[in-house]
Every structure is written in structure tokens, then in C-alpha cells.
Amino acid sequence: MSDISQAITGRPGAAFVSRFSMRDAGTLIGLVVILGFFGALVPGFFAERNLINILQQSSINACLALGMTLVIISGGIDLSVGPTAALSAVISASMLMAGAPIPLAIAAGLAIGLAGGLVNGILVAHVGLQPFIVTLGTLSTYRALALIYTGGNPVLGLPADFRAVFNGSLLGLPLSVVIVAMVALVAWIILKKTPFGEYLLAVGGNEEAAYIAGVPIARTKIAAYMISGLLAALAAQILIGRLGAAEPILGNLWELDAIAAAAIGGASLMGGKGSVIGTILGAVVLGSMRNGLTLMNVQSFYQLLATGLIILAAMLIDRVTRGRG
Amino acid sequence: MSDISQAITGRPGAAFVSRFSMRDAGTLIGLVVILGFFGALVPGFFAERNLINILQQSSINACLALGMTLVIISGGIDLSVGPTAALSAVISASMLMAGAPIPLAIAAGLAIGLAGGLVNGILVAHVGLQPFIVTLGTLSTYRALALIYTGGNPVLGLPADFRAVFNGSLLGLPLSVVIVAMVALVAWIILKKTPFGEYLLAVGGNEEAAYIAGVPIARTKIAAYMISGLLAALAAQILIGRLGAAEPILGNLWELDAIAAAAIGGASLMGGKGSVIGTILGAVVLGSMRNGLTLMNVQSFYQLLATGLIILAAMLIDRVTRGRG
Amino acid sequence: MFEIPRLKFEGVSKVFPGVRALSDVSFAIGAGEAHGLLGENGAGKSTLLRILSGVYRPTAGHIAIDGKPVAFANPVAARQAGIAMIHQELQQVARLSVAQNMFLGQPLTRSGIFVASREQERRAAEALAAIDPNIDPAVPIGTLKVAQRQIVEIARALLNRAKVVAMDEPTSSLTPAEFERLAEVIAGLARDGVAVVYVSHKLDEVFGICRRATIMRDGVVVDSVDLADLPEKAVVAMMVGRELAQEKHRSHKSGDVRLTARSLSSATKVRDVSFDLHRGELLGIAGLVGSGRTELLRLLAGADRLSSGAIEIDGRSVRLSSPRDAIAAGIGLVPEERKREGIVPLRSIISNMALSSMKVFAPRVLIDNRRLRRVAAEKMQRVNLRPFLLDRPIRLFSGGNQQKAIIGRWLAAGTRILLFDEPTRGIDVGAKAEIYHLIEELAAEGHSVIVVSSELPEVIRLADRVLVMREGTVAAELEGTDLNEHAIAAHAIPQSKRQPGQADAGRASA
Amino acid sequence: TDLAPLNSDTEKDRIEWSQLDAKFGAFPKLPEGTKAGAVSKTLTNEYWRSLGEGYKTFGGKIGVPVVYQAAQSEGDQLGQLTIAEGLVTQGYNVLLVSPQTDSNLQPIMEQAKAANVPVINVNDAVIPQAEHYVGNVQRDNGVRVAKWFIKNRPEGGKVAVVEGQAGVYAAVQRTEGFKATIGESGKFQVVASVPGNWDRQTSYDAATNILQQHPDLIGFYANNDGMALGIVEAVKAAGLQGKVAVFGTDGISDAYASIRAGELTGTVDSFPVLTGEVALEAALRLVAGQKLPRVVATPQALITKDNADRYSGPDARKALLEDAAAGQ
């Protein structure tokens, strides 16, 4: 019975380690291939300055993609991140211009993100609508609200104090990168170490079983959308800090990049599966690609081609190294 | 044994009617509400001419959405319809400008659609990648190919003979409407009356079980994507016939409209569920909305708002009338 | 008699759209009593227990615990009221660990924030130890076998101190040895004053565990009886509403070899399996859980790929690279995990039945609907589908009736070689007899049949000849007088573990 | 900085393109190895490709290499920022940027300043902190079309606007200019002003609906040429060709072809190739150390069938110089 009992008991530690590497190694290999490719072709690609650029340029997408990952794990999707960010941005910005204290303006912006997520979550969890359609509807709605609120005009000239909050650097890294790294750490802890993380995996993995086990399905889903909204709002704050202005049309097509990052990182759009580390790697894959193509001075049509092919290639590498599923 | 003999002879009609109403009544009610709303507010909304306009303006989206419905039923999604259409359009158009016979140019355009779908299908079915990501990748790739092929320029001044093919009318209806109605009829027959339809529903409903039951999984999925590509190409032909020009940027965001139509019509993005009649109704809901808002001269921000809210409202009505699931 | 029962159903009714699943169900169970709940497929047992555990709300009537009426809004409310439930279908999240699954919805935490994984694993191991100490609580549950996952379900019900433990077919995948340990656990629960509701189609288990039982038929209570007073036959008669004739095995084997397996091996488990299957023959395959029976059937059904070896049908070698090939060669599989591999839940009985024979029903392009309905009605009548609603989505049928529809699928496809993997798992005595009868009829008609089963009486009852599998190979081939439970068990245990007199203690059925 | 936020349409510190030579002399000598980097909105619109052509032409003429990049699509704001940052990193001596929005390239201003690289905002969206702007007055687009209606349709009537993407600067300004000017005359009614999203099909559908409701409409103004060409087809399909005037914006080659064919009534050409040449010239004059006014205005002209030949082909520059001399 030796082989049977071995099959039964397994080697738990090994299993976990191997699951980490199984899941994320594919993405890592994809990243290494892309970095190697550009490193070989573009002089200065590996310059410290450029690597920091890549991280900074990936940070906003990474921030969104982390929220997206949680939503995707719960079996949903959030197409409304860009407009949520825009709404958050213009409200914080107009408060700042009206002289509101910085923490209040930031808090209001983040609250808008939470509220946007709450609406999405309620429509998905309590009303029972399909996530894709709910967030497609709120994609238009939130964008329209941002446009109506500002009359379509950007809010320009944000105070330097506010911009300083997000524009500093810590240990040589831009603050935005540090903030997103911290967000990633928290997301990792949430997913791996808290009941909520388990609930997300359970709800997305087998909703019926989760319900029977007493997992608060609706609360779990709503929380996922609220976190996604919150992180979209945080990304918006970082961005308007960088830009010094908030526009109602900010965040156009952000959802696709965020979904791509999560998927390259191994999240399954069928739910129940996804990894924080993978998503971060996925965002950096996309960021390095943009950066490298620009430095190679590739014409935009060919950049578009490369974007498409690299997304497919990343998934292929991932698929080959990780096996089916 | 009365119940058995009843089951044998059935009341197939009755069964079909009741299945129709359960699924599609919700969408129909949504449509009626929207029509009633605009009819009350917009003079001339119910004019025959305007109703024909609505049908014509819905026809392209309906055409795409039918293909999308089949893909969604199979458990997938096709984000690449717009770029597929663009590629098909510019290739047909440039052949026409080079003097190719009309049937050949159309055939080539449709073949491009099939080929685009084939690539999507193979990557999904044989390579085993996630449909969302595959078609996100080909969304960029096909668009880039169309742009590169034309250098970004529209192909203008298509021959009148070609345009006549799609611009005539039959029994007072624009030919494009007639063509799409025929496509819908074929799609309905496929879904309800052919083995392929059963296979689609089975593959999307439970792939593992379908496999054991001998359903040709890969072929079924590939066929769904190929039909979606073909219908995108057909939509492109209709559109360039109407506009007299083919642009490489044609079809931007078509996928969202097509998915919205399918979802409003009751298709589930989890697969295994969807209806041709519902999708057609969904496309007409969206078309009437656009038409009504334009006739009311609603300012663009508020049009966007209305678009979002109406998508949500249509899903809500649908949800309330149809019950959960 | 005047003592307040621990659990009481009072006039419980449940109506689903189009079906009345329960009508006015009333009975009571005392503290410390293990109470059987018996009935055919679709009698309403699971529905009743799902009401008890807060998954469904009754349409009418209520439940009383210790004399106090309760109404559960959700499963958590039921759990908090002291109800623990083992569901008929495994309710697990494949990617979470065993311990995470066991504590799902009620995690142990450190400082109220973090999951106390170690503590959960320790307590999970404790609960598991009573039945199978070999299950590692830290591995993802998706990597376990069905039987082990079922044991996890049982252990989960033991975590909390419950007043009522409801078990809906807890042993459908378990071996007798595992059942024995479960029986001890149940006895322990009873000693602690817990009321146990025990649902099983294995009557001997119910007789072994329970003193009293309630028998249901078509959603109503037929009677609550003292099992000690009744012979099994009488109970069965109450369940099905008629006496079941005990049939004896008859062979229909003819001379011609229909299928030959030559040294079949798979990449994972099956090693060098060879046998012949004759026309009209009923070949049984027995073995321990994990001995490779399912994998062997999947090889024959084209669902998995051979790594070496060859399959011949009617003397000609065939390549089975997909179930499609196998179906074309006349082979059909009735799979072990019905929900995952058998049914397309949203589709009707007709669609599920017709899936494998589209070529027959659509000779040209369109499906011949009239013919399809006629054939479907005929086949479903033959398998005795209940309720006889051919357009109803299959997910709304009980497990037994789903199984009948899958069997109907192969009848419709004109399959000549039928592979049954645990054909009567979760299926009641009435339907079981029907399925046995059906299988024998098929053999009599010249079909060749392979039956994999963990229930040895079932294999012996059905099979002309039995292959005993051990660790992926055929350890023995038993026929005629050699074919008995003891012999099978003896061959099924791996050599190294076999010690004199221990054959019966293994994981094989006895 | 102490610069007031730029409004390119009203900035006082400006110069007409035609006066560069007159005021600042012949083109100066450049430091050895000067190279220019340019990033525009997208290459999917001919307008931006022509602008790039202008950069290349001028760069070729004086031997300065120009790298011209563009975002992958209109609206890819962060992608454009990434590209611009890449150009700063790579050490180009001057940057010419046509931003997606008023603020998405803001960080570039600071990075470029730190690297001592001048930045020229070329057309469309206006970066408030921009020290240098080359381009035309967006509002003037709509004004010119409105004036055409006032002059050529003295009896007045119903007109409609098909707008670009909601919230985009150029669309807002052009529409504003048109509506304000035509409103002043008092004879015209703007019966519809609806989004066309820069999209031919959307514009076609919108125009069809508007024509159906207002068959007596006398004209359309579209915020770009692609949309205008879609509207032309809708007008033809409604059998109203010749009765409804259609104007576009940009002056792409297809618009010229359509004008010559008598279908499109007119377009406001803002001469992207010339704009590119002027912009690079201004940029390189900065590199050479000259101090230019904050805004260099580039020309535009309302093109109709009558003057289409004058403004296309090799003599366009001459014609524009004549216009400038005539003070138009």
C-alpha cells in the first residue's frame, strides 16, 4: 500500500512550494525572456534609471491589476476601473482646488472608489447580474458622471503639497512604486492569510460549496469590488499627483491592461484562481514591453502588433511551463 | 402511461413557446419599455421610416452579436471582432480598388474573417489558452495588421456596383436588415435544430461531460470562433457598402456592443446558455436607445450616462422577469 | 414516549417549480438515536436534509429542535443551531487545502485577523483520525481521491459539537473498512446524545447502524419503523411499493471475442493489462480504491491515451485517441463522477441523452426532432425515468435518474460495448435492481459489458468473470466457483501488506 | 513656475508662422549632432502622419534626424507618457509633443526641464505649463465653417454638429466656435449636437437619424473629416445630396478627393505637413538659442471646391504665404 498511502499523504510542504513555482514560474520566465530580449537589443535598457522607469510605469497598472485579481478570483470582472479612477481623480482634484485639506481630498477620492465598487458589488452579489455587464454599464455611467461633474474640462494646477505626497522617493525608489509594493504585500497577506482570502477563492472556485459552508457570498463579492474600486482610486491619486491635473477622460482602457496583467500572471477568468505575485509580474511584463518597444523606436502600428503578440506569447510560455489549466 | 405518450408526441410547440417566453420575454419587455419611453418623448419615433432606421442601425451589431452569442454559449468570448472586421474590410476594399471582381473581393473578405476566427479557435481549443486573453491578444494583432496593411489610410471610393450589393432593399426593408435577419434565422436553426447547436450548448455547459459523450470539443469551439469571425467580416462588408470606405480603425469597441447585446439577450458569460432571439432583441434595444437619444438631441455626456443606465436597466428588467440564473 | 425529541419534522412540504418534492413530512428522532432515512431516488431524502441544514426553506411546515420550532435562513444559522450536515454531493473547493475546506465558513483565527492554519490543520487531523489518519490536512483537496474527499466531508461534520448530524449517503465512495470506522464514530455520537440522520442506499449499512428508520416514497413518509422487527425485504417493499424479485445470474457469453486488450499501459497508473471481452459477456473489474480501474475504463473509452499496448475490436486493431473514436468503435462509458463527467446540467434529458448519437438523429443536417422524441421516450421508458419529463433540465433530477439518462444515452447510440464505472453509486435499491436488470438485458441482446464496482456483491451478482486489479495490473482473473468475495479481497491487497488472516481488513470490499 | 497657464487660442505672446524668417532671420546653425524626438497622439489618423511627414521633411532638409513615435491608439494616455519618457531618457535635444490630453504629458515638462531639453507642444491638447506652442487655433475651425454658412446661406436654417469624443479639447473648442458664431447671426438653429466619437459609422447613423427628423436641414459640421465623410454617405443615402452642406475638419487627402468630386462641401484644412515643418523649425531655433514667442500660430483655411487646387499640391505654401501677407 506504500504508493497509495504516499499518494494520499503527499509531501505537503513540497506541494506548496511546487504550487508557487508552478504558478508563478511561468510568468517569471516570460518576464525574463522579455527582459533578456530587450536587454540584448536596447543599449541602456538595464540602466538603473530605466529599470526604475519600468517599475514606475508599471505601478499604476499593477495597482489596478491587484484589485482586478481579487475580483477575478471571486469569479467576477471589473471593467469599470478606469472611469472609477477618473471620478475619484476629478473629485479629489476639485476639492483640492476648492482649498480642502489634502488628507480630506484624498480620503474623499478613495471613498468614491469604494462607493463605485460598492455599487458594482451590490448589483453583482445581491441583484445577481453578470459582472461583465454590470461593470460595462457602470463603465459608461461613471465616465459620464465624471464628464458631467467637470463639464468635460480637466482640473489643472493641483497644489504642490498634494503632488509631493505621491512624488517623493524612498530608498531610491519612487514613492508610487513603494506604495504599490505595499499594496501588493497587503493583497498577498489578504489572499494567503486571512479568512477573506479563503472566501474569495471559495466563492470563485465553487460558489455552491461556499454557500453551504456558510461563506458570506454576497459580502465577499462586494468586498472584492470595493477593493478594486479603492485601488482604482488610489491609482488615480498617484496619477494626478504625477500629472498635476485630473481629467474626466483619465483611465481610458485601463481595464484591459489590468485584466491582461492578471491573466498573464495566472488568474483564471473562470474564478477561483489567481496570484498576487503573478499579477505583479504580469504588470511588469507589460510595462517592460512598452518601455522596450519605445526605446527601440518601434513604429506605433508595430508596437500594437508586438503588444498583441507578446500577450499571446506570454500566455503560451505560461501555458507550456505550467501545464494545462 | 398518458404522460409518456404525451412526452412522445409532446406538445413540441407548447414546449418551445414556453421556453421562448421564459428566456426572451424579459428582453422583450425591456425593449418595449425603451420603445415606449422614446415613443412618448420623441415625436416621429414610431414613424415607419425611423423604425426601419433603428433596424438598419442595429443590424451590424446584431450580426456581430449573433456570432458572439455562439462563442459565449461555447463558454468563450471574442474580443477581436472589431479588428477582424477591419482587416476584412480593408482587404476586400483594396481588392476592389485593384479591380478584382466583386464576388472575389467579398469572398476574400469573408475568408479573412474565417481565418481570424480559426486562429482564435485554435489558440483556445488546441493550445488551451483563456478565450479572453487570446482574443485580447488578437484584438491588438489584427488591428495592427489592418493598420500596417493600409499604412493607416482609409480605402476610399468603393465601386458603386459593390455598394449596390448591400445597399438595396427588399420588401421595403434595407438589404442589410434582410441579410442579418437571414443570418439570425440560420443561427437559430443551428442552435435549435442541428447537432452543432447541441454541441455548443454541451461544450459550454459541461466540457468534461461533453468530451466523454464524444462531442468534438475542439472542432466545436473552433467552429464557433470561425462563425464569429465570419459574421464580423460580413458586418464589415455591409458597413463598407454603406459608408463607401474601408478604414483600418473600423470596428472600434464593437466587441463591447456585441457582448452587451448578447448578455442583454440572456447569454451567460459562464457558457452553456444563450438565445438567438434574445440577442437580436438585445441588439435592437441598444439600437433604439442610440436612435432615441440622438433624436432627443441629448448632449454627449448624458448620452453616455443613458447608455450605461439603460444597459443596467435592461439587465434588471430581464432579471426581474426571468428569475435568477 | 413523552420525552421531547431532539429533532422533529412537522408537516414539512417543499415545492419546486413544477415538482412537489416533499408533502407533509412528519417524524421525530430522539437524542442519541441513529435514524435511517430510506427511499428510492427522488423520494425527497436530500431535499428534506437540505431543509434541515438551512440550504432550502420549506414551503410549509417546520422543524423543531428539542421541542423549539426553528427556521433557518441559511446554512450558517443551521450550523449555529447545532446541525451538522454531510451533503450527498461533495461540497468542496478544489484549490483550498483539506483543512481550509473543513473550516470553510468558520475559520479559526489568530487575533481575529489571520487564519490559524496550523491550529486548523491540527484539529482537522484530529477529526480525520477517527476514519482515515492518512489524509494530510495541508494538501489541496482537489488532489485527493473521491473516497478521501468523502471522508473529509464526514470529518468536517464532526468538528463542531452538533446536536444533530445529518448524513446524506456518506459512504457512497467508501470501502467497507472505512464504513466500519464510520459506524464506530456514529455509535460514539449517539452515546453523546447526538441525533444522527443516516441516508444510504446500502441497506445493510442502515440495518447495521440504525435501530429505527423512516421510509419515504415520492415525497411522503410511508412509515417510521423499528428495523429490528422487519426483514430487509419488507423495507425494500415499502420503499418501492412492490416486492423485488431476487434474480440470479445468467450468462449470455458467446464464443466470439469482441474486444481484446493487449498489454495496456497508461502514463500514470495502468500497467500491462490484457484481457478478452466476448460478445454478450459481463466482465467485472474489482480492486482497491486507486487500483486503476477508472483509468483502465478511461483508456478503453478513449478518454485517456495509451502509453503502450493495443486495443482490438472484432479482431481489428483500433486507435482510440478520443471518446469520439471509441464511440465510433461502439464503446460507451458511464462515468464514475456523474456531475462532473456525465451530465450537461442546464440541458434537458433529451439533449443529454442524444448527445452521443447526433449522427443518428441528424442523418443529414437537421435533427429529426420527431424521431428524437420518439427514441428518447422509448429509451427513458425503458430505464424508467422519474418524473417522466423529458424537456426538464437534467440538473433538476435526482442522481439515480440522471444515471438512467446517461445509460439511455448509450442505448440510443447503439453502443455494443458498455463500460460502467460504479454504475449504482448513490442509486437506490429499486433503481439498482432496474439497472442490474438493464445491464443483463443488454448482455442478453449481445452487448458486451464491463462493470467496475467497489461493491463486491454487485460484481459477483452481475459478472460472468471478474478481473481483480491491484496497483494498476490484473492480479487475478476469477470465474465460476473461484468467484467469491474472499478470493477477490485476497487478490486485491498488495503483496507486501498481505499477512495471514488479514485479507479482510484491507481496503477491499468484503 | 510663474508662467500663466497657456491658452493657445488667446495667448498674446504669439507670432504668425509666416513671420519667423522676418523676425528671427534665416535658419541658424545648429550644434553638432542635434537630434529631435517627437511624439503624437496616434498614427491611425492621416492628420498625425502628415504632421510627422512635415517633421521628417524639414529635418531631412537641414540634416537633423527626427524620431517620430505615437501612442497605440487615441486615448492611450499612459502609453503616450511612457513613450515621451523614453525619449527624454534617450537624450534628444528637443521634444515635440502632441499630447492626448491637457495633462497626460505633464511629467515630461519637469523631466525635460531637468535635462535642459526644450519641449514644444504641437497642436490639439494644450499643456498649461507649456512654454512653447505651435499650432492653429482650434476654435477658429468652427468659426470658419459658421462664417461660411452665414455668408452662403443668408436665409439661415437648421444645422447640426457631429462632435468628436466627449471631453476632448479639440472637439470641445471646435464645436464651441461653431455654435457661438452661428448663434450670433440669429438666423440659424443648431437642432442637434451629438457625439460621433471620431467614428465614421457612428456619425453615419447619427446623421441618418438627424436627417430623418429634420429633412429640411441645410448643413452639418463635423469635428473631423472621417466623420464628415460618413455624414456625406448618410446624406446621399437620404437622397439629400446638394441640399445639405457637409463640412469636416483637418483636410486629409480623402476630404480633398471628396470635395473635388462634389460630395463633401468643405473642410477646414490646418495643413499638418506645413505645421510639422514650422514646428520643427521653431524647435530647432530654440535649440540654437533663439527666444521665440510662446505661441507660433500655424495657418488654416476653409477648403471648398473653388479653392481646393490652390491649397493642395506644391504651391500650397506659397498660397498660404500670400494669405498671410494679405492679412487673412
Ligand SMILES: Nc1ncnc2c1ncn2[C@@H]1O[C@H](COP(=O)(O)OP(=O)(O)OP(=O)(O)O)[C@@H](O)[C@H]1O
Ligand atoms: N432544486 C430543485 N429544483 C427542482 N426540483 C428539484 C430540486 N432539487 C430536487 N428536486 C426534485 O425533488 C425530488 C426529490 O429529490 P431529492 O434529491 O430530494 O431525492 P433523493 O431522495 O435524495 O434521491 P437520491 O436517492 O437520488 O439522492 C426529485 O424529483 C428531484 O428531481
Ligand SMILES: Nc1ncnc2c1ncn2[C@@H]1O[C@H](COP(=O)(O)OP(=O)(O)OP(=O)(O)O)[C@@H](O)[C@H]1O
Ligand atoms: N493524483 C490524482 N489527483 C487527482 N485525482 C486522481 C489522481 N489519481 C487518480 N485520481 C482520480 O481518482 C479516481 C480514482 O481512479 P483510479 O483509476 O486511480 O482508481 P479506481 O480503481 O477507479 O478507484 P475508485 O474506486 O476510486 O474509482 C479517478 O477519478 C481518478 O481520475
Ligand SMILES: [Mg+2]
Ligand atoms: Mg439524495
Ligand SMILES: [Mg+2]
Ligand atoms: Mg474509479
